[in-house]
Amino acid sequence: MMAASSQTGAAAVPLLGVRGLTKHFPVGHALFGGAALVRALDGIDFDVQIGETLGIVGESGCGKSTAARLVMQLMPPTSGSIMFDGKVVGSAQLPLKEFRRQVQMVFQDSYASLNPRLTVEGSIAFGPQVHGASARDALALAHDILSRVGLDPSRFAGRYPHELSGGQRQRVNIARALAFQPKLMILDEAVSALDKSVEAQVLNLLLDLKDDFGLTYVFISHDLDVVRFISDRVLVMYLGRVAEIGPAKRVLGAARHPYSQALLASVPTMDPGRRTAEAPLTGDPPNPINPPSGCRFHPRCRIAEEVCHIREPLLTDQGGEHSVACHAAVAGSGHTAAGRDCAAVRPK
Amino acid sequence: MNETTDRTGDLMVDVSGLHVAFRTGGATKVRAVNGVDLLVRRGEVLAILGESGSGKSVTLRALLRLNPPRVADVTGQIRVAGIDVNALDARSLQDFRGGLVSMIFQDPGIALDPVYRVGDQITETVVRHKGVSRTQGRRRALELFERVRIPSPEQRLDAYPHELSGGMRQRAMIALALCCEPKVLLADEPTTALDATVQIQILLILRELQRDLGLTVMFVTHDIGVAVEVADKIAVMYAGKIVELGPVFDVIRKPRHPYTLGLLATRAHGGRLEGHRLPAIPGSPPDLANLPPGCSFAPRCKFATDKCRRIEPDRETVGLAHEVRCLNARLTGG
Numbered sequence: 313m314m315a316a317s318s319q320t321g322a323a324a325v326p327l328l329g330v331r332g333l334t335k336h337f338p339v340g341h342a343l344f345g346g347a348a349l350v351r352a353l354d355g356i357d358f359d360v361q362i363g364e365t366l367g368i369v370g371e372s373g374c375g376k377s378t379a380a381r382l383v384m385q386l387m388p389p390t391s392g393s394i395m396f397d398g399k400v401v402g403s404a405q406l407p408l409k410e411f412r413r414q415v416q417m418v419f420q421d422s423y424a425s426l427n428p429r430l431t432v433e434g435s436i437a438f439g440p441q442v443h444g445a446s447a448r449d450a451l452a453l454a455h456d457i458l459s460r461v462g463l464d465p466s467r468f469a470g471r472y473p474h475e476l477s478g479g480q481r482q483r484v485n486i487a488r489a490l491a492f493q494p495k496l497m498i499l500d501e502a503v504s505a506l507d508k509s510v511e512a513q514v515l516n517l518l519l520d521l522k523d524d525f526g527l528t529y530v531f532i533s534h535d536l537d538v539v540r541f542i543s544d545r546v547l548v549m550y551l552g553r554v555a556e557i558g559p560a561k562r563v564l565g566a567a568r569h570p571y572s573q574a575l576l577a578s579v580p581t582m583d584p585g586r587r588t589a590e591a592p593l594t595g596d597p598p599n600p601i602n603p604p605s606g607c608r609f610h611p612r613c614r615i616a617e618e619v620c621h622i623r624e625p626l627l628t629d630q631g632g633e634h635s636v637a638c639h640a641a642v643a644g645s646g647h648t649a650a651g652r653d654c655a656a657v658r659p660k
Numbered sequence: 661m662n663e664t665t666d667r668t669g670d671l672m673v674d675v676s677g678l679h680v681a682f683r684t685g686g687a688t689k690v691r692a693v694n695g696v697d698l699l700v701r702r703g704e705v706l707a708i709l710g711e712s713g714s715g716k717s718v719t720l721r722a723l724l725r726l727n728p729p730r731v732a733d734v735t736g737q738i739r740v741a742g743i744d745v746n747a748l749d750a751r752s753l754q755d756f757r758g759g760l761v762s763m764i765f766q767d768p769g770i771a772l773d774p775v776y777r778v779g780d781q782i783t784e785t786v787v788r789h790k791g792v793s794r795t796q797g798r799r800r801a802l803e804l805f806e807r808v809r810i811p812s813p814e815q816r817l818d819a820y821p822h823e824l825s826g827g828m829r830q831r832a833m834i835a836l837a838l839c840c841e842p843k844v845l846l847a848d849e850p851t852t853a854l855d856a857t858v859q860i861q862i863l864l865i866l867r868e869l870q871r872d873l874g875l876t877v878m879f880v881t882h883d884i885g886v887a888v889e890v891a892d893k894i895a896v897m898y899a900g901k902i903v904e905l906g907p908v909f910d911v912i913r914k915p916r917h918p919y920t921l922g923l924l925a926t927r928a929h930g931g932r933l934e935g936h937r938l939p940a941i942p943g944s945p946p947d948l949a950n951l952p953p954g955c956s957f958a959p960r961c962k963f964a965t966d967k968c969r970r971i972e973p974d975r976e977t978v979g980l981a982h983e984v985r986c987l988n989a990r991l992t993g994g
Contacts (some may be wrong), residue, residue, distance in 0.1 A: 372855055480944075509940065510944060575856060581885060582888055584909050588863075593857040
């Protein structure tokens with residue numbers, strides 16, 4: 313399946329297609345004149361191809377978790393559409409219950425994700441039973457999947473969440489998601505709470521499971537090293553918009569958007585001889601209640617020009633399935649660096 | 661006595677044989693710190709690197725006697741600028757905390773009172789410790805807000821903690837910690853909850869303040885990159901012990917303890933080649949209420965022998981000011 317989709321490239325029907333996805337949260341009360349909108353997500357488009365891992369990066373408040381929750385149908389979008397496997401989610405062809413079987417999510421907080429009163433096997437078998445499996449089949453499946461995620465069923469099946477370490481609990485959460493035999497897994501900071509030595513184990517497990525079960529991942533994280541390791545393509549978000557999207561090697565190796573570049577340059581060095589001399593950005597990410605005019609990044613951008621204050625840049629194809637929303641990357645945008653800088657940075 | 665004064669000439673922090681065990685109500689104790697020896701010189705930055713449960717924060721807290729005496733048994737000697745911390749009476753301890761040694765935390769909520777304006781909190785602290793007027797205290801607060809680069813500092817002095825963003829709160833906490841000109845700054849994961857672009861700003865501010873004020877800093881972190889950005893020396897902790905200690909260049913470029921080697925190798929970096937997996941450290945950290953005999957890392961160590969499972973390794977010098985606790989340190993040398 314993977315081979316087929318990579319051969320036909322972008323022409324294949326994506327597993328997940330998101331168009332114009334928007335979520336605004338009202339805050340305050342209109343009666344007291346305090347009503348405002350948090351523009352958590354403001355019209356984003358992306359596709360996820362069968363068999364790939366799409367990494368989503370960005371800072372707090374950029375909308376990455378909101379996007380995940382909207383895709384999972386955990387809350388209704390303000391506007392926008394979500395297609396799965398070529399079908400509209402929630403339509404007669406793809407009822408919500410069936411969609412939710414095929415798309416599963418793993419969260420950051422492994423403890424809050426599990427019912428403290430259910431044993432490990434109970435938690436894993438619960439879903440398949442809801443979807444019609446007999447109790448005995450569901451339990452057998454739970455034991456099988458437990459061993460697939462590296463937990464010996466004879467030792468772990470009867471335990472409660474509080475009797476497990478963080479790494480073990482996250483394995484249970486992954487097992488529970490797998491019990492639905494999903495096509496797509498959304499991993500929202502799924503390894504962020506784990507210690508580094510355990511994180512590596514879980515990342516390896518995710519790679520093995522992806523091969524074994526033919527899974528597709530959306531991997532949300534603030535950790536660029538982890539995203540670089542696991543992703544085929546990377547999407548960079550800033551204040552509810554897509555800043556840059558493309559193959560992981562290009563987005564993380566030859567980033568075009570000044571924000572992506574700053575994010576990469578902010579990662580602490582591993583070389584004591586080359587410590588960071590200057591912070592790439594000043595100040596905190598702005599509040600999504602009143603996003604800046606024009607390009608949302610312009611107040612913090614080192615190459616912002618007048619056009620950036622006025623007009624919002626559109627996501628523009630740079631070739632090689634790499635798109636950037638920055639005036640400086642688009643010839644004829646009115647930015648003095650447009651076109652010039654473009655060819656210089658483009659890899660061979 | 662004479663010997664102590666000699667040793668403290670340039671020494672700011674001198675910890676020897678530190679043990680901290682927490683009583684849990686049952687028969688067992690959680691042995692969080694199991695024999696830590698540390699020397700930090702004036703103006704030096706030591707990063708304590710470790711995973712959750714390694715005892716790094718408990719060690720740091722012991723320096724300010726912040727581990728609750730109700731549940732924590734603390735033994736061993738802690739001297740800061742020649743002062744025996746465990747011998748301080750209540751009043752001297754108050755002067756010591758914030759005056760000579762000050763601390764910043766991961767969550768500024770711990771250090772800042774939510775119902776007072778941040779400027780007032782700093783002013784009050786300066787007045788209490790330095791015995792100056794409120795006007796002078798306020799001036800000091802403003803000066804510090806400028807130093808930690810809080811934009812429109814005068815207005816922000818009148819803000820409540822919840823009115824500040826995460827990065828600004830962290831800056832306000834640093835200002836609060838430094839307002840009484842401490843000699844030693846203890847930092848417990850101060851940038852862990854921050855976004856990447858904010859984290860690097862705070863790290864650079866801390867580095868600048870350390871240099872300008874000649875601070876001695878002990879910086880606890882789980883992030884190797886953060887340690888590399890700030891530290892002169894790194895102490896790697898595992899199961900309540902320092903397993904490797906040395907200059908940052910040596911620990912990062914020539915690590916000798918198998919745990920440090922593992923930590924550096926497990927770091928995901930660079931693109932993944934097809935079919936490639938990370939070299940993970942198997943298993944998980946030991947139960948501190950039930951530590952294995954011998955070396956605590958032995959159950960996860962690929963170099964471990966029967967001897968490692970019986971004998972606790974002693975400190976072994978492997979380079980200039982570089983020491984490890986490993987019976988197989990000869991094998992891990994390049």
